[in-house]
Structure formats: C-alpha cells, structure tokens
Amino acid sequence: MRLGLAVLALGGCLSLAVSSVSAQAQPGAAVSLQLPDGATARSKRETAMGTYALPVGPFSAAGIPLRLKEGHILRRTWHLQSDATVLQVLDVLRRQLVEQGYEILFQCETRQCGGFDFRFGIEVVPAPDMVVSLSDYHFLAAQKPASSVTGAEAADAAEATQVVSLLVSRSGTVTYMQLIEVTPEKQAPLALVTSETSPPALPLQGQTQTASGLENLLEQQGHVVLDGVAFGTGGEALGQEAIASLERLAGFLDEAPKAQVLIVGHTDSVGGLEDNKSLSLRRAQVVKETLVQTYGVAEARIAVAGAGFMAPIASNLTAAGREQNRRVEVVLLSR
Template identity: 70%
Template sequence: MIRQLAVWALGSCLILPPLPLWAQAQSGEAAPLRLPDGAIERSQRETALGTYALPVGAFGAGGIPLRLQEGHILRRTWHLSGDATVLQVLDVLRSQLVQQGYEILFQCETRQCGGFDFRFGIEVVPAPDMVVSLSDYHFLAAQKPVITEIESDAVQTVSLLVSRSGSATYIQMIEVGPQRQPQLALAPAETPSAGSPPVQKSNPASDLKDLLEQQGHVVLDGVVFETGAETLSPEAITSLRGLAGFMEEQSKAQVLIVGHTDSVGGLEDNTSLSLRRAQMVKDALVSALGVAEGRISIAGAGYMAPIASNLTAAGREKNRRVEVVLLAR
C-alpha cells in the first residue's frame, strides 16, 4: 500500500514527452509515455533502419544474452533532478508500458544485471547525455506485437536504463519499431572503367567517433597480446592513430582505457595484467601520439568480461583485448 501511494504521488504530476508518432499509431493510439515532472530531455538520436542488440538476460559465463532487433531505432535520454530513486522512476515508466500492452521480457538491478560487465556490455548513449553509476542502475526490456501493412507478426521493443549519479537521475530509452521508410532505390549496374577515380579510404578517426557515439565503447583493433604478454607491437601503436585523431578532433573528450585478458591464470594476476595492458596503451597515446595524459583514465577487468569463449584458442585471442570507453566529450 505504501509503495502504491509513493508511485501515485510521483505519477500524479507528470509532463508529456510523447512517444514517437509511429509508436502511437501502431499501438492503436495508446496514451503517450509520461515522464516525472521536471525531466529534461538531453538527446535524441534516430536511425531510419538499423540493428539494436536488445539485452534479454543478465551477464553470465557466456556474456550477456542479446536479441538482435532490426527496424527504426530511436534513442532518447533525459535527466531528472531531485530525490526520486531509480526504482521510483522505473516503476512509473514500467507501469505505463504494461498498460500499453507491453510484455516485460527482462528486468534487473545493478547486482542482478552483472554490475560492471553488464553496464559495459550493453549500448549506452555517451556521457554527458547519459550517465550510469556502477552502483545504482536498473534495466528493463519489453516488447509488444504490432500489425503493419508489410508484416503481420512484427514486434515493437523498448529498453529502459535508469541510473542515479550525484543529485540527478538519468533515463535512457531505446525504441525499435517497424521500418518507416521505403527501401532505397538501386542504381543501374555499371562496369568500372580504367579512368574511374580511386575509392576514397575511410577516416579511422571518423569511424571510431561514429562507433563510440553509437555504442559508447569500442574494441581497439590492432591492439593484440599473446597470453600473459603486455608489450605493444609497432603495428599496435600505429593502430592507435585513429583514437589519437579522434581525441584531437574532440578536444574535450575524456576516455577510459580498459584492459582485458583470457582466463589463463588466476583472477588477481589477470586483473593486474589487464591494468598494465591499459597502461601501455595510455603511455603510447601520451608519449608517441601526443594525447594529454589527463584526458585518459585506465582500468583492468581481467577475465571478468569475455566477448568469446575461453575454451578455444580463437576465443581466448579475442578476449585478450583493450577497449576504449567514451566518458565525456
């Protein structure tokens, strides 16, 4: 009864930042999702057609269970000042989703989710638009069926990530629904002639920037280690030029370098080794590529966040990696 009164009190004074129009139309003009009074929108990112890895389970030995959801993607974030707890905010939004016909697929709080490993294994909008405290966050995934002219069994999914950091509560909502735009028209087939201009190579800094903004963290390609090793090869240092270029382009960006290992050896030794690997990358960025030392933090996760099976040589090689996490820009 006390919980019901608390939720009613929080929900009795809400503003109306509506769900996108396509969501309302596909759900039979359902009431728009309402946010707590005082919530301020921080960002909105829209993808006409893309793929979102929807978490549907907690972090475990095999990583995080993910379901790839393809469609129109809308990523939105808000922050809310005041004393509302993470669960209070989540409960207000969760109740409305259930009323609109959504089925809750999965929900968890910090420890149940998997703490650090879950947070850095899911998509999070970069700071300062979204801030996630590793000691206080809740996650929820839900879906409901929709009917379109093209598909009769389509689904619409939504994920909510709510976290409290300092005196503010941060909210992230990622919605994936049916494709809204027609497929792109195909150009006539052409045979390249001898005088055709060369294909322009992509800019590593731009590619890295796009990935960091979309995912919040990226594995540094080219930075590889043998089991137990921590030395960077000249090729690995060269591969860091993309990150250095990004840091030069984004002069206010702050990043976290996280080292990882395979499962050979004990936890304490691997945690120390992963931290040394992160330090080696930081040293290379600072001394060889001119990035300011104060803009780079480091951490070591040991073997606690695998991205592949440690039962195979190929999997262990993938797990011996270094990731960059965008903290601020």
C-alpha cells in the same frame, strides 16, 4: 504474459520526482519518457535497420529465451546521481510505458534474471555509458500491440509490434538506465544494379581511419575501439600493431586542442572481476602513457578507466570472441 496491472500494483507505493514534462509518444515514434529529476543523457545509438534479440525470460540451462525483432533500433542511456533505489527508478519509467500502451512481457531482478549469465547474455551499451552491477539490476521487456486489424492484415500485426527493453542498475552512487527500442518502419528501397554491373570499388579496411576519420567516428558514436590495440590473455604490453591507431588518435588530439578523452581498458572473462578491473585499468594507463610520452599529448586531457569484463562486444565462449573483448576504447568527453 500480461503483467501490466500487476506491475502497477507492485510499484504503487513508490514515488520519485521527475524532470520537466515531455511530449506523449506517438505510435511508431521513439518512446518519450519523463526521467527522474537530475538524470543526464549519456548516449544515443541508432541502427536504421537491424535485428534485436529481445530477452523474454530468465537464464536457464537452455539459455535465455529470445524474441528476434527487426526494425529501426534506438539505444539510449542515462545516468542519475541520487539515493534512489534501482526499483524506484524502474517504477517511474515502467509506469510511463504502461500508460503509453505497452504490455509488460517479462520482468526480473538480479537473481530472478540469472545474475551473471543473464547480464552477459543480453545486449548492453558499452561502459562508461552503461554499467551493470552484478548484484543490483532490474530488467523488463515490453511491447505495444499493433492497432486492431482483421483479415489478411492480421498476419502482419506481430511484425508491426513495437518493443522495448529497460535495464536499470546501480553502481556506487550512480544509477544507470538503458532503453532499447525496436520500431518497425518502412525503409527506403536500396538502389539496385544488375549482376553484370560492377559496383564502385570499396576502400580497404582501415583506409578511412585517418585522424579526421577518427574524429567523425567519435562525434557520431561517442566512442571508438582502437584498431590494433590488442592484448594476450592477462597481457598489458602494446605491440607494433598499435602504433598506427595511436598516431591517428594523437593526430586528432593535435587537430582538436580542446578535446578531452577517456581511455577505457577491457578484458576477456578469464579470471576474477577485481583482477580484470585492475588489468583493464593498466591497459588504459599504458595507452595514456604512450600518448603523453611519445606523442606529447597533455596528460590532463586524458582520463583512464578500467571496465574489466563487464562490457563485452563478443562472446567470451570462443577464443575469437575473447580476443575481441581484450581491447581499448576511446570515449570523447568534450570537444
């Protein structure tokens, strides 16, 4: 589907001030965009080699059409506090993608995408870095065709294509932007040993999640799911399994006396949105109260939020997935 020129015609009347000029993206490099003036970077997550399911059509009874792409995956998010509409922000970024040689494969707005089903069928960076309003979001998928090739090289052209997805949504007074890029890159070969050679013993799961290990994860990823902080459907009480994780978090805060964190509660998809947002906030609050009352952490250093079921990390269609989604995350706000 070739939408590039049509896309530009559609957005021809839209305009929005952008921040300072950045360098033009080079083939194989991360997309370089001029963002709307006032936009702030929220997160950056990289996977050296992974698989991304690129949505290329709306949700239907058969699900969401996906195109699996392998390569280096870069996920970035930004927030914008302004009166700009979702389409105005999308138009600014979309134009730049087209100018940089990207071909729009698919684009939709909330209802055309499939609303709730589309939103929860695609990859979204967890809140609070990315929030998607179920009544106001736009999505597009694009690719940059490979350089002209002939003969035997033609078969590799599709694999060498660079793809991106752009998701823009507005919640309250904040516009949220997410860009996911997949760049085919030659990876350094893994070191190999014969099957008879015994590899070094791996540490037991959780062994490295000491206070210093938690600090490293927070600084590298920006957020961490608290191990053992799990809940039954509709529940908000902490079990004994949560003690070790909370002790590690308290230890980190003790070793970093100026650090401030945000505790974010999450739920599965059982029940309504507002009830789940309230439940998730109570889950975050009980973690904060435990840190303050049991471990002596200053209350002012901990903020709380509830994301409800808007940021799943697993499918809500299975019991195991719902269990993973009933969680609490800690987000590092300052160090």
